[in-house]
Amino acid sequence: RLEMRRRCTWRIFQSIEYAGEHDHIKLNHFFDYLIENVTPKNTKDREFINRILSDSDTAKQVKLEKSMESTAVPLSYKGPRLGFPLTPDDAVNVLEAFRNNQQLHPYYVLKLFQEVEQHLSHLPNINRISTCYSEEITVCGDLHGQIFDLFHIFYKNGLPSPQKLYVFNGDLVDRGPHSIEILIIIFVFLLIYPKEVHLNRGNHEDYMINFRLLAVIKNVFSSIPLATVIDRKVLIVHGGISDKTDLERLAKVERCKVWDDKERIGGLSAEGSSREGGSTAELADGIRRIKLKAGIVGRKEGKDRKEGRKKGRRKEGRKEGRKEGRKEGRYILWSDPDPKPGCTENEERGGGCYFGPDVTDTFLQKHRLQFIIRSHECKPEGYEVDHNRKVITIFSASNYYAPGSNRGAYIKLGPDLIPHFIQFQATKGISRQISRVEESAYQILKEQLFAHRSELIAAFRGYDKKNTGLISVNDWAKAIESILQLGLPWRMLRPHLILQLTNGRVDYKTWLRDIVTEEKSSTQERLQSSLLENIYRNLSNLETIFTLIDTDCSGFICLEEFHQMWKLFSAHMNIDISDENIRDLARSIDFNKDGKIDFNEFLEAFRLVKQPPS
Numbered sequence: 001r002l003e004m005r006r007r008c009t010w011r012i013f014q015s016i017e018y019a020g021e022h023d024h025i026k027l028n029h030f031f032d033y034l035i036e037n038v039t040p041k042n043t044k045d046r047e048f049i050n051r052i053l054s055d056s057d058t059a060k061q062v063k064l065e066k067s068m069e070s071t072a073v074p075l076s077y078k079g080p081r082l083g084f085p086l087t088p089d090d091a092v093n094v095l096e097a098f099r100n101n102q103q104l105h106p107y108y109v110l111k112l113f114q115e116v117e118q119h120l121s122h123l124p125n126i127n128r129i130s131t132c133y134s135e136e137i138t139v140c141g142d143l144h145g146q147i148f149d150l151f152h153i154f155y156k157n158g159l160p161s162p163q164k165l166y167v168f169n170g171d172l173v174d175r176g177p178h179s180i181e182i183l184i185i186i187f188v189f190l191l192i193y194p195k196e197v198h199l200n201r202g203n204h205e206d207y208m209i210n211f212r213l214l215a216v217i218k219n220v221f222s223s224i225p226l227a228t229v230i231d232r233k234v235l236i237v238h239g240g241i242s243d244k245t246d247l248e249r250l251a252k253v254e255r256c257k258v259w260d261d262k263e264r265i266g267g268l269s270a271e272g273s274s275r276e277g278g279s280t281a282e283l284a285d286g287i288r289r290i291k292l293k294a295g296i297v298g299r300k301e302g303k304d305r306k307e308g309r310k311k312g313r314r315k316e317g318r319k320e321g322r323k324e325g326r327k328e329g330r331y332i333l334w335s336d337p338d339p340k341p342g343c344t345e346n347e348e349r350g351g352g353c354y355f356g357p358d359v360t361d362t363f364l365q366k367h368r369l370q371f372i373i374r375s376h377e378c379k380p381e382g383y384e385v386d387h388n389r390k391v392i393t394i395f396s397a398s399n400y401y402a403p404g405s406n407r408g409a410y411i412k413l414g415p416d417l418i419p420h421f422i423q424f425q426a427t428k429g430i431s432r433q434i435s436r437v438e439e440s441a442y443q444i445l446k447e448q449l450f451a452h453r454s455e456l457i458a459a460f461r462g463y464d465k466k467n468t469g470l471i472s473v474n475d476w477a478k479a480i481e482s483i484l485q486l487g488l489p490w491r492m493l494r495p496h497l498i499l500q501l502t503n504g505r506v507d508y509k510t511w512l513r514d515i516v517t518e519e520k521s522s523t524q525e526r527l528q529s530s531l532l533e534n535i536y537r538n539l540s541n542l543e544t545i546f547t548l549i550d551t552d553c554s555g556f557i558c559l560e561e562f563h564q565m566w567k568l569f570s571a572h573m574n575i576d577i578s579d580e581n582i583r584d585l586a587r588s589i590d591f592n593k594d595g596k597i598d599f600n601e602f603l604e605a606f607r608l609v610k611q612p613p614s
Contacts, residue, residue: 008492012441013401014378015486073105082108082188084115091159091188098147098181109184113220116187119194120223125251127198127228131415134165134196139236139411141169141375141383141394142202145176149397149408150185152424157410160189160197167228169375169394170202170238170333176397183217199224201255202238203333203351203376226255226332229369233417236373240335240391241363242328242353243343250328336377337386337393348487357387364390373411373419382409382423398425402440442496448484449497450515455483460508470505546602556596562586 073081079102080093094104131137138157143150160166168186173179190197201224227250228236235247334352338344341356360372371390378400384393398408407425414420449456459479463471471479476498477490498511549557549565566582589597 008489009405009441011488012445012486012493013405015488073107077105078102079104080108081105082112084111086188086191088192091185091192094185094188095151095154098178098185099151104184109180112184112187112191113217115191117220117223119191120199120220120225123223123225125226125253125255126247127225128232129165129167129198129228130231131413131417132231135163135414137165137167137230137413139167139169139373139394139413141396141410142171142378142400143168143176143182144171144204144397144400145173145179145182146397146400147176147178147181147185149424150182152398152408153396153410156422156424157412160193162193162196165196165198167198167200167236169200169228169236169373170224171204171375172199172202174204175400198228200228200236200238201226201333222255224255226250226253226329230413231415231417232368233370234373234413235367235369235371237332238374239331239333239352239376240337240355240374241359241372242331242335242355243359243362245328245331245363247367250332253329255329334376337374337391339386357390360387360390370417378406379409380406382407382425383411383421392419394421405440442493445488445493445497446515448486449480449512452483453512453515456480456512457508459483464508469509470502470507472505473501476506476508546599556598557602558596559583559586559590562589562597 080090080097082090082094082104097104129137138153140153158164166189172182172186176182186197186199190199201221205221205224226237227247229247230236331352334346334349336346336349336352336354337360338354338356340354341358343356343359344354346352346354364370364372371392373392373394375394375396377384377393378395378397379393382395382398385391386393392411394409394411395406396408396410398406400406400408407423409421409423412420412422456479459482460471460476461467463475463479473491473494477494480490481488498506501507546557549561563579563582563586566577566585586597587593589601591601
């Protein structure tokens with residue numbers, strides 16, 4: 001019974017987590033669509049898109065230098081002071097400061113990120129390391145901003161050193177409260193021991209997901225290598241592989257450009273570009289071809305034009321190659337192993353694929369590898385072995401979903417390449433722990449039900465043909481799954497969500513009213529009304545969009561930024577709205593009439609627009 005409860009609780013946590021990742025993927029796809037399809041009609045719009053989605057390298061460098069100049073370290077600063085190049089003492093001082101809840105001065109943070117970007121940008125896509133030069137290699141999985149797990153690993157396993165090599169396999173950030181601190185610690189050790197500390201990129205090392213960290217982190221994320229190979233026998237990647245993964249091709253991908261928005265927007269900065277009607281250069285080329293046929297243009301010039309067209313085709317080929325590289329990179333970052341053979345799209349996460357044991361065998365044979373180490377998935381024991389011990393998942397963030405939900409683990413490999421798993425987390429009082437974890441899981445599930453209350457009412461009414469307010473438990477379960485699509489055993493969960501039935505049926509109106517009342521009291525004024533459902537459900541995405549529009553990171557959207565963004569969206573989403581109407585909308589959102597829109601005003605606008613069904 002305890003095991004059944006544990007598995008059910010685990011499924012709740014994982015389903016909700018993957019649904020959240022699906023939202024992140026959709027947001028990425030939205031901006032991909034914007035980049036690929038939007039054709040700004042004037043220079044002002046093009047400059048606005050470039051400002052939102054990309055800055056030139058020179059502009060970024062100037063911004064960084066100005067930021068560093070304006071953040072000089074005062075004499076009154078009591079935290080650790082770093083000297084560059086860094087020393088082992090600097091690393092110890094940073095660790096000690098973070099243990100004591102001190103912060104590193106912004107000047108040192110900016111300088112550190114600048115140095116790390118330069119170091120990472122010179123590394124290959126696939127790092128190749130050996131056990132010959134180290135006693136052992138330690139592989140850590142997801143940490144997700146949980147700094148005390150990193151402290152625990154260092155305490156039990158030792159700090160990085162020439163004798164102790166570390167590979168951090170992505171997802172250092174997001175979810176936990178100490179993302180920046182973990183980046184700082186690992187980056188400090190990376191600069192001190194560049195041959196002993198290695199990083200792989202994870203799917204959460206994504207600027208769109210972590211837009212609220214620091215603007216300078218964008219280049220750092222895109223510079224992180226994609227894979228590590230140990231002794232030519234063990235591949236370490238964050239997510240996994242697909243049936244098309246090829247290490248030689250992956251090694252040639254321009255990773256600093258594959259996820260770079262500046263690269264993706266391509267011709268937006270070129271004068272006269274238009275996807276629909278062709279650029280002015282294409283028009284001139286067409287006219288010149290007509291003249292060539294008429295004998296107006298000489299043969300030499302015609303030959304030059306022919307060469308130019310060949311170059312254009314080669315350019316298109318490179319563009320297609322970058323697109324394939326981007327797809328390959330997402331498979332590396334997002335994929336999960338599956339016991340079923342074959343390779344299918346990972347619809348649960350919304351990105352990557354499920355790869356079966358046959359895909360693993362083919363890949364390992366092709367590249368003469370023994371096994372794959374990956375992370376990306378939280379496991380109850382901190383690790384899991386699949387595909388006949390040829391795929392190992394390692395996850396280093398303990399208590400990831402709730403206190404007691406899972407152990408963390410890391411792997412140690414010696415010259416024999418036999419993996420040794422080290423787990424950490426106390427397991428006393430398992431029954432009491434399961435109860436606490438269950439409570440957290442059901443609370444999160446109730447929040448999801450609250451966030452989708454309007455859709456649930458409509459779905460329940462579809463089964464309540466006579467409008468009695470009562471439906472069967474089976475219909476209740478089918479309706480909830482049709483809306484949340486979490487793949488959960490709702491009939492089994494029913495006693496935890498509905499304490500009492502009415503003649504064996506669900507009084508869905510009373511039940512939803514109770515959930516709203518409970519959620520309002522537990523989250524106080526922030527969820528004071530069902531009008532906030534849509535905001536609550538999309539809060540993370542709204543924060544990201546707000547920050548994107550706020551290009552100067554002032555914490556406000558000026559009315560001109562708002563106007564340009566709306567014009568851009570309306571022009572390419574068939575929304576007929578005049579400049580004056582946009583200005584009126586901006587002024588109506590600016591509730592305190594100070595000429596700018598803060599985040600609370602931005603959310604309030606969505607609250608007023610999104611009306612619940614009666």
